[in-house]
Amino acid sequence: MNEYKSLIRLRMSSHDAHYGGNLVDGAKMLQLFGDVATELLIQHDGDEGLFCAYDSVEFLAPVYAGDYIEASGEIVSVGNSSRKMTFEARKVIVPRTDISASAADVLAQPVVVCRASGTCVVPKNCQRKNQ
16 A cells, blocks of 8 residues: 655644633644545545544643644555544644743644544545555
């Protein structure tokens, strides 16, 4: 099987903050994983496919407005129409409002904030590649 991977990096905004203290809802990480899954399916099959289910989701560290999150994923097994995937989200840059309103630090070691695995499906009639 060819190795298919995807990586998205973006900054969490104040609009992403859902709770007090500018805490970002964990569902935002799942939204990023959905975008990663879509890219993986396009790479592998030439079609966006459908996300069926998560097998596991672990929220490991808080995410705040201003954090830069890197979400990655890969296809780990391929069935007739199913694609099993794993995902990881890492915090790579954090704001330093204790220094100034615009200060930020690149983390020497990214902090894993979420891990998940799940299954997507691309119907046979939509698969344009790897047939």
